[in-house]
Amino acid sequence: MVGFVGAAAISLFVAFPLLMMLQLKNNELKKLQEAVNYSQRHDSVTKTLNGTAFAAAVEHYIDRRKRISTDAGGVMIAVVIDTLDAISRRYGPQWADTVMQSLAAITQSSVRSGDLVARLATNELGVFLPGATIENAQDVGMRIRRRCEQAAFTAGDAPLSLDIRLGGAVFDGPTDFNHIRQLADEMAMDRGGGEAEDVPISRLPAA
Structure with a gap:
Protein backbone atom coordinates (compact mmCIF):
# COMPACT_ATOMS: atom_id res chain seq x y z
CA MET A 1 0.00 0.00 0.00
CA ARG A 41 -10.66 41.26 -39.96
CA HIS A 42 -8.91 44.57 -39.28
CA ASP A 43 -6.85 47.10 -41.21
CA SER A 44 -3.28 47.15 -39.92
CA VAL A 45 -2.96 50.96 -40.04
CA THR A 46 -6.27 52.28 -38.71
CA LYS A 47 -7.23 49.23 -36.59
CA THR A 48 -10.75 49.54 -37.99
CA LEU A 49 -12.48 46.69 -39.80
CA ASN A 50 -11.13 45.94 -43.25
CA GLY A 51 -13.33 46.07 -46.33
CA THR A 52 -14.00 42.33 -46.43
CA ALA A 53 -15.15 42.11 -42.81
CA PHE A 54 -17.20 45.30 -43.16
CA ALA A 55 -18.98 44.05 -46.28
CA ALA A 56 -19.71 40.72 -44.60
CA ALA A 57 -21.19 42.47 -41.55
CA VAL A 58 -23.44 44.67 -43.70
CA GLU A 59 -24.55 41.71 -45.81
CA HIS A 60 -25.32 39.76 -42.63
CA TYR A 61 -27.48 42.63 -41.39
CA ILE A 62 -29.31 42.81 -44.73
CA ASP A 63 -29.86 39.05 -44.71
CA ARG A 64 -31.18 39.16 -41.15
CA ARG A 65 -33.67 41.86 -42.12
CA LYS A 66 -35.21 39.43 -44.60
CA ARG A 67 -36.07 37.10 -41.72
CA ILE A 68 -36.84 39.61 -38.94
CA SER A 69 -39.38 42.13 -40.11
CA THR A 70 -38.89 44.33 -37.03
CA ASP A 71 -35.37 45.28 -38.13
CA ALA A 72 -35.13 48.77 -39.61
CA GLY A 73 -32.94 49.67 -42.56
CA GLY A 74 -29.69 51.53 -42.22
CA VAL A 75 -27.31 54.15 -43.55
CA MET A 76 -23.76 53.96 -44.85
CA ILE A 77 -21.53 57.03 -44.86
CA ALA A 78 -18.41 57.28 -47.01
CA VAL A 79 -15.59 59.46 -45.61
CA VAL A 80 -13.01 60.28 -48.30
CA ILE A 81 -9.78 62.33 -48.11
CA ASP A 82 -9.17 63.74 -51.59
CA THR A 83 -5.71 65.05 -50.73
CA LEU A 84 -4.25 61.89 -49.18
CA ASP A 85 -2.31 60.90 -52.29
CA ALA A 86 -0.75 64.37 -52.50
CA ILE A 87 0.23 64.16 -48.82
CA SER A 88 1.85 60.77 -49.41
CA ARG A 89 3.86 62.04 -52.39
CA ARG A 90 5.05 65.21 -50.67
CA TYR A 91 5.70 64.04 -47.11
CA GLY A 92 5.92 60.25 -47.43
CA PRO A 93 3.49 57.36 -46.95
CA GLN A 94 4.07 57.29 -43.19
CA TRP A 95 2.39 60.69 -42.88
CA ALA A 96 -0.52 59.54 -45.02
CA ASP A 97 -0.88 56.61 -42.61
CA THR A 98 -0.82 59.02 -39.67
CA VAL A 99 -3.60 61.08 -41.26
CA MET A 100 -5.74 57.97 -41.76
CA GLN A 101 -5.11 56.89 -38.16
CA SER A 102 -6.26 60.31 -36.95
CA LEU A 103 -9.31 60.25 -39.21
CA ALA A 104 -10.20 56.77 -37.94
CA ALA A 105 -9.92 57.92 -34.32
CA ILE A 106 -12.11 60.96 -35.02
CA THR A 107 -14.67 58.83 -36.84
CA GLN A 108 -14.81 56.16 -34.15
CA SER A 109 -15.31 58.82 -31.48
CA SER A 110 -18.17 60.34 -33.50
CA VAL A 111 -20.35 57.28 -34.15
CA ARG A 112 -23.00 55.67 -31.98
CA SER A 113 -22.58 52.50 -29.97
CA GLY A 114 -23.08 49.56 -32.33
CA ASP A 115 -22.06 51.44 -35.49
CA LEU A 116 -19.26 49.97 -37.60
CA VAL A 117 -16.19 51.76 -38.99
CA ALA A 118 -13.93 50.28 -41.68
CA ARG A 119 -11.19 51.21 -44.09
CA LEU A 120 -12.57 50.61 -47.56
CA ALA A 121 -9.76 52.11 -49.66
CA THR A 122 -6.42 53.85 -49.23
CA ASN A 123 -8.15 57.20 -48.68
CA GLU A 124 -11.63 56.10 -47.60
CA LEU A 125 -13.42 55.03 -44.45
CA GLY A 126 -16.90 53.58 -44.38
CA VAL A 127 -19.38 53.94 -41.53
CA PHE A 128 -22.41 51.67 -41.22
CA LEU A 129 -25.25 52.84 -38.99
CA PRO A 130 -27.74 49.97 -38.58
CA GLY A 131 -31.30 51.11 -37.95
CA ALA A 132 -30.37 54.78 -38.36
CA THR A 133 -32.58 57.49 -39.77
CA ILE A 134 -31.30 60.16 -42.13
CA GLU A 135 -31.33 62.56 -39.17
CA ASN A 136 -29.14 60.16 -37.14
CA ALA A 137 -26.71 59.89 -40.05
CA GLN A 138 -26.62 63.67 -40.50
CA ASP A 139 -25.70 64.08 -36.83
CA VAL A 140 -22.87 61.54 -37.11
CA GLY A 141 -21.60 62.89 -40.43
CA MET A 142 -21.54 66.52 -39.34
CA ARG A 143 -19.86 65.53 -36.08
CA ILE A 144 -17.09 63.87 -38.11
CA ARG A 145 -16.74 66.92 -40.38
CA ARG A 146 -16.73 69.38 -37.48
CA ARG A 147 -14.13 67.44 -35.49
CA CYS A 148 -11.91 67.11 -38.56
CA GLU A 149 -12.10 70.88 -39.08
CA GLN A 150 -11.15 71.45 -35.44
CA ALA A 151 -8.26 68.97 -35.46
CA ALA A 152 -4.70 70.04 -36.27
CA PHE A 153 -3.33 67.69 -38.93
CA THR A 154 0.42 68.06 -39.40
CA ALA A 155 3.40 66.33 -41.00
CA GLY A 156 6.06 67.13 -38.44
CA ASP A 157 5.82 70.91 -38.08
CA ALA A 158 4.11 71.39 -41.45
CA PRO A 159 0.33 71.92 -41.27
CA LEU A 160 -1.71 69.76 -43.63
CA SER A 161 -4.75 70.90 -45.54
CA LEU A 162 -7.30 68.12 -45.82
CA ASP A 163 -10.08 67.98 -48.37
CA ILE A 164 -12.64 65.67 -46.77
CA ARG A 165 -15.78 64.51 -48.54
CA LEU A 166 -18.75 62.78 -46.93
CA GLY A 167 -21.77 61.19 -48.54
CA GLY A 168 -24.35 58.65 -47.54
CA ALA A 169 -26.80 56.05 -48.75
CA VAL A 170 -29.92 55.04 -46.83
CA PHE A 171 -31.81 51.81 -47.49
CA ASP A 172 -34.94 50.20 -46.12
CA GLY A 173 -35.62 47.50 -48.70
CA PRO A 174 -33.82 44.52 -50.25
CA THR A 175 -30.36 45.47 -51.54
CA ASP A 176 -26.69 44.48 -51.26
CA PHE A 177 -23.46 46.00 -49.99
CA ASN A 178 -22.06 46.94 -53.41
CA HIS A 179 -25.10 49.06 -54.30
CA ILE A 180 -25.04 50.79 -50.91
CA ARG A 181 -21.34 51.61 -51.15
CA GLN A 182 -21.59 52.79 -54.75
CA LEU A 183 -24.32 55.27 -53.91
CA ALA A 184 -22.53 56.53 -50.78
CA ASP A 185 -19.33 57.06 -52.80
CA GLU A 186 -21.23 58.90 -55.53
CA MET A 187 -22.84 61.23 -53.01
CA ALA A 188 -19.47 61.94 -51.38
CA MET A 189 -17.64 62.65 -54.63
CA ASP A 190 -20.43 64.59 -56.38
CA ARG A 191 -21.83 66.69 -53.53
CA GLY A 192 -19.96 65.96 -50.32
CA GLY A 193 -17.13 68.51 -50.35
CA GLY A 194 -16.23 70.84 -47.50
CA GLU A 195 -18.51 73.57 -48.81
CA ALA A 196 -21.59 71.42 -48.16
CA GLU A 197 -23.77 72.58 -45.27
CA ASP A 198 -24.80 69.02 -44.49
CA VAL A 199 -23.94 65.47 -45.52
CA PRO A 200 -25.65 64.57 -48.82
CA ILE A 201 -27.58 61.34 -48.30
CA SER A 202 -29.65 59.62 -50.96
CA ARG A 203 -32.18 56.83 -50.61
CA LEU A 204 -31.31 53.64 -52.43
CA PRO A 205 -34.11 52.43 -54.73
CA ALA A 206 -35.54 49.08 -53.70
CA ALA A 207 -34.04 46.19 -55.65
Missing part, protein backbone atom coordinates in the same frame (compact mmCIF):
# COMPACT_ATOMS: atom_id res chain seq x y z
CA VAL A 2 2.82 2.35 0.91
CA GLY A 3 4.53 1.55 -2.36
CA PHE A 4 1.34 2.29 -4.30
CA VAL A 5 0.91 5.66 -2.59
CA GLY A 6 4.55 6.49 -3.21
CA ALA A 7 4.27 5.60 -6.89
CA ALA A 8 1.14 7.73 -7.22
CA ALA A 9 2.87 10.67 -5.57
CA ILE A 10 5.84 10.35 -7.89
CA SER A 11 3.55 10.15 -10.93
CA LEU A 12 1.70 13.27 -9.82
CA PHE A 13 4.99 15.06 -9.16
CA VAL A 14 6.15 14.27 -12.70
CA ALA A 15 2.82 14.88 -14.43
CA PHE A 16 1.99 18.23 -12.82
CA PRO A 17 4.75 20.24 -14.55
CA LEU A 18 3.86 18.58 -17.85
CA LEU A 19 0.20 19.52 -17.42
CA MET A 20 1.20 23.09 -16.57
CA MET A 21 3.39 23.29 -19.67
CA LEU A 22 0.55 21.91 -21.80
CA GLN A 23 -1.88 24.49 -20.38
CA LEU A 24 0.56 27.32 -21.04
CA LYS A 25 1.08 26.08 -24.59
CA ASN A 26 -2.68 25.92 -25.15
CA ASN A 27 -3.02 29.50 -23.87
CA GLU A 28 -0.27 30.64 -26.23
CA LEU A 29 -1.97 28.93 -29.17
CA LYS A 30 -5.30 30.50 -28.23
CA LYS A 31 -3.75 33.98 -28.09
CA LEU A 32 -2.03 33.38 -31.43
CA GLN A 33 -5.31 32.30 -33.02
CA GLU A 34 -7.06 35.38 -31.61
CA ALA A 35 -4.31 37.59 -33.05
CA VAL A 36 -4.63 35.90 -36.45
CA ASN A 37 -8.42 36.29 -36.42
CA TYR A 38 -8.07 39.97 -35.49
CA SER A 39 -5.53 40.67 -38.24
CA GLN A 40 -7.75 38.96 -40.81
Whole structure:
Protein backbone atom coordinates (compact mmCIF):
# COMPACT_ATOMS: atom_id res chain seq x y z
CA MET A 1 0.00 0.00 0.00
CA VAL A 2 2.82 2.35 0.91
CA GLY A 3 4.53 1.55 -2.36
CA PHE A 4 1.34 2.29 -4.30
CA VAL A 5 0.91 5.66 -2.59
CA GLY A 6 4.55 6.49 -3.21
CA ALA A 7 4.27 5.60 -6.89
CA ALA A 8 1.14 7.73 -7.22
CA ALA A 9 2.87 10.67 -5.57
CA ILE A 10 5.84 10.35 -7.89
CA SER A 11 3.55 10.15 -10.93
CA LEU A 12 1.70 13.27 -9.82
CA PHE A 13 4.99 15.06 -9.16
CA VAL A 14 6.15 14.27 -12.70
CA ALA A 15 2.82 14.88 -14.43
CA PHE A 16 1.99 18.23 -12.82
CA PRO A 17 4.75 20.24 -14.55
CA LEU A 18 3.86 18.58 -17.85
CA LEU A 19 0.20 19.52 -17.42
CA MET A 20 1.20 23.09 -16.57
CA MET A 21 3.39 23.29 -19.67
CA LEU A 22 0.55 21.91 -21.80
CA GLN A 23 -1.88 24.49 -20.38
CA LEU A 24 0.56 27.32 -21.04
CA LYS A 25 1.08 26.08 -24.59
CA ASN A 26 -2.68 25.92 -25.15
CA ASN A 27 -3.02 29.50 -23.87
CA GLU A 28 -0.27 30.64 -26.23
CA LEU A 29 -1.97 28.93 -29.17
CA LYS A 30 -5.30 30.50 -28.23
CA LYS A 31 -3.75 33.98 -28.09
CA LEU A 32 -2.03 33.38 -31.43
CA GLN A 33 -5.31 32.30 -33.02
CA GLU A 34 -7.06 35.38 -31.61
CA ALA A 35 -4.31 37.59 -33.05
CA VAL A 36 -4.63 35.90 -36.45
CA ASN A 37 -8.42 36.29 -36.42
CA TYR A 38 -8.07 39.97 -35.49
CA SER A 39 -5.53 40.67 -38.24
CA GLN A 40 -7.75 38.96 -40.81
CA ARG A 41 -10.66 41.26 -39.96
CA HIS A 42 -8.91 44.57 -39.28
CA ASP A 43 -6.85 47.10 -41.21
CA SER A 44 -3.28 47.15 -39.92
CA VAL A 45 -2.96 50.96 -40.04
CA THR A 46 -6.27 52.28 -38.71
CA LYS A 47 -7.23 49.23 -36.59
CA THR A 48 -10.75 49.54 -37.99
CA LEU A 49 -12.48 46.69 -39.80
CA ASN A 50 -11.13 45.94 -43.25
CA GLY A 51 -13.33 46.07 -46.33
CA THR A 52 -14.00 42.33 -46.43
CA ALA A 53 -15.15 42.11 -42.81
CA PHE A 54 -17.20 45.30 -43.16
CA ALA A 55 -18.98 44.05 -46.28
CA ALA A 56 -19.71 40.72 -44.60
CA ALA A 57 -21.19 42.47 -41.55
CA VAL A 58 -23.44 44.67 -43.70
CA GLU A 59 -24.55 41.71 -45.81
CA HIS A 60 -25.32 39.76 -42.63
CA TYR A 61 -27.48 42.63 -41.39
CA ILE A 62 -29.31 42.81 -44.73
CA ASP A 63 -29.86 39.05 -44.71
CA ARG A 64 -31.18 39.16 -41.15
CA ARG A 65 -33.67 41.86 -42.12
CA LYS A 66 -35.21 39.43 -44.60
CA ARG A 67 -36.07 37.10 -41.72
CA ILE A 68 -36.84 39.61 -38.94
CA SER A 69 -39.38 42.13 -40.11
CA THR A 70 -38.89 44.33 -37.03
CA ASP A 71 -35.37 45.28 -38.13
CA ALA A 72 -35.13 48.77 -39.61
CA GLY A 73 -32.94 49.67 -42.56
CA GLY A 74 -29.69 51.53 -42.22
CA VAL A 75 -27.31 54.15 -43.55
CA MET A 76 -23.76 53.96 -44.85
CA ILE A 77 -21.53 57.03 -44.86
CA ALA A 78 -18.41 57.28 -47.01
CA VAL A 79 -15.59 59.46 -45.61
CA VAL A 80 -13.01 60.28 -48.30
CA ILE A 81 -9.78 62.33 -48.11
CA ASP A 82 -9.17 63.74 -51.59
CA THR A 83 -5.71 65.05 -50.73
CA LEU A 84 -4.25 61.89 -49.18
CA ASP A 85 -2.31 60.90 -52.29
CA ALA A 86 -0.75 64.37 -52.50
CA ILE A 87 0.23 64.16 -48.82
CA SER A 88 1.85 60.77 -49.41
CA ARG A 89 3.86 62.04 -52.39
CA ARG A 90 5.05 65.21 -50.67
CA TYR A 91 5.70 64.04 -47.11
CA GLY A 92 5.92 60.25 -47.43
CA PRO A 93 3.49 57.36 -46.95
CA GLN A 94 4.07 57.29 -43.19
CA TRP A 95 2.39 60.69 -42.88
CA ALA A 96 -0.52 59.54 -45.02
CA ASP A 97 -0.88 56.61 -42.61
CA THR A 98 -0.82 59.02 -39.67
CA VAL A 99 -3.60 61.08 -41.26
CA MET A 100 -5.74 57.97 -41.76
CA GLN A 101 -5.11 56.89 -38.16
CA SER A 102 -6.26 60.31 -36.95
CA LEU A 103 -9.31 60.25 -39.21
CA ALA A 104 -10.20 56.77 -37.94
CA ALA A 105 -9.92 57.92 -34.32
CA ILE A 106 -12.11 60.96 -35.02
CA THR A 107 -14.67 58.83 -36.84
CA GLN A 108 -14.81 56.16 -34.15
CA SER A 109 -15.31 58.82 -31.48
CA SER A 110 -18.17 60.34 -33.50
CA VAL A 111 -20.35 57.28 -34.15
CA ARG A 112 -23.00 55.67 -31.98
CA SER A 113 -22.58 52.50 -29.97
CA GLY A 114 -23.08 49.56 -32.33
CA ASP A 115 -22.06 51.44 -35.49
CA LEU A 116 -19.26 49.97 -37.60
CA VAL A 117 -16.19 51.76 -38.99
CA ALA A 118 -13.93 50.28 -41.68
CA ARG A 119 -11.19 51.21 -44.09
CA LEU A 120 -12.57 50.61 -47.56
CA ALA A 121 -9.76 52.11 -49.66
CA THR A 122 -6.42 53.85 -49.23
CA ASN A 123 -8.15 57.20 -48.68
CA GLU A 124 -11.63 56.10 -47.60
CA LEU A 125 -13.42 55.03 -44.45
CA GLY A 126 -16.90 53.58 -44.38
CA VAL A 127 -19.38 53.94 -41.53
CA PHE A 128 -22.41 51.67 -41.22
CA LEU A 129 -25.25 52.84 -38.99
CA PRO A 130 -27.74 49.97 -38.58
CA GLY A 131 -31.30 51.11 -37.95
CA ALA A 132 -30.37 54.78 -38.36
CA THR A 133 -32.58 57.49 -39.77
CA ILE A 134 -31.30 60.16 -42.13
CA GLU A 135 -31.33 62.56 -39.17
CA ASN A 136 -29.14 60.16 -37.14
CA ALA A 137 -26.71 59.89 -40.05
CA GLN A 138 -26.62 63.67 -40.50
CA ASP A 139 -25.70 64.08 -36.83
CA VAL A 140 -22.87 61.54 -37.11
CA GLY A 141 -21.60 62.89 -40.43
CA MET A 142 -21.54 66.52 -39.34
CA ARG A 143 -19.86 65.53 -36.08
CA ILE A 144 -17.09 63.87 -38.11
CA ARG A 145 -16.74 66.92 -40.38
CA ARG A 146 -16.73 69.38 -37.48
CA ARG A 147 -14.13 67.44 -35.49
CA CYS A 148 -11.91 67.11 -38.56
CA GLU A 149 -12.10 70.88 -39.08
CA GLN A 150 -11.15 71.45 -35.44
CA ALA A 151 -8.26 68.97 -35.46
CA ALA A 152 -4.70 70.04 -36.27
CA PHE A 153 -3.33 67.69 -38.93
CA THR A 154 0.42 68.06 -39.40
CA ALA A 155 3.40 66.33 -41.00
CA GLY A 156 6.06 67.13 -38.44
CA ASP A 157 5.82 70.91 -38.08
CA ALA A 158 4.11 71.39 -41.45
CA PRO A 159 0.33 71.92 -41.27
CA LEU A 160 -1.71 69.76 -43.63
CA SER A 161 -4.75 70.90 -45.54
CA LEU A 162 -7.30 68.12 -45.82
CA ASP A 163 -10.08 67.98 -48.37
CA ILE A 164 -12.64 65.67 -46.77
CA ARG A 165 -15.78 64.51 -48.54
CA LEU A 166 -18.75 62.78 -46.93
CA GLY A 167 -21.77 61.19 -48.54
CA GLY A 168 -24.35 58.65 -47.54
CA ALA A 169 -26.80 56.05 -48.75
CA VAL A 170 -29.92 55.04 -46.83
CA PHE A 171 -31.81 51.81 -47.49
CA ASP A 172 -34.94 50.20 -46.12
CA GLY A 173 -35.62 47.50 -48.70
CA PRO A 174 -33.82 44.52 -50.25
CA THR A 175 -30.36 45.47 -51.54
CA ASP A 176 -26.69 44.48 -51.26
CA PHE A 177 -23.46 46.00 -49.99
CA ASN A 178 -22.06 46.94 -53.41
CA HIS A 179 -25.10 49.06 -54.30
CA ILE A 180 -25.04 50.79 -50.91
CA ARG A 181 -21.34 51.61 -51.15
CA GLN A 182 -21.59 52.79 -54.75
CA LEU A 183 -24.32 55.27 -53.91
CA ALA A 184 -22.53 56.53 -50.78
CA ASP A 185 -19.33 57.06 -52.80
CA GLU A 186 -21.23 58.90 -55.53
CA MET A 187 -22.84 61.23 -53.01
CA ALA A 188 -19.47 61.94 -51.38
CA MET A 189 -17.64 62.65 -54.63
CA ASP A 190 -20.43 64.59 -56.38
CA ARG A 191 -21.83 66.69 -53.53
CA GLY A 192 -19.96 65.96 -50.32
CA GLY A 193 -17.13 68.51 -50.35
CA GLY A 194 -16.23 70.84 -47.50
CA GLU A 195 -18.51 73.57 -48.81
CA ALA A 196 -21.59 71.42 -48.16
CA GLU A 197 -23.77 72.58 -45.27
CA ASP A 198 -24.80 69.02 -44.49
CA VAL A 199 -23.94 65.47 -45.52
CA PRO A 200 -25.65 64.57 -48.82
CA ILE A 201 -27.58 61.34 -48.30
CA SER A 202 -29.65 59.62 -50.96
CA ARG A 203 -32.18 56.83 -50.61
CA LEU A 204 -31.31 53.64 -52.43
CA PRO A 205 -34.11 52.43 -54.73
CA ALA A 206 -35.54 49.08 -53.70
CA ALA A 207 -34.04 46.19 -55.65
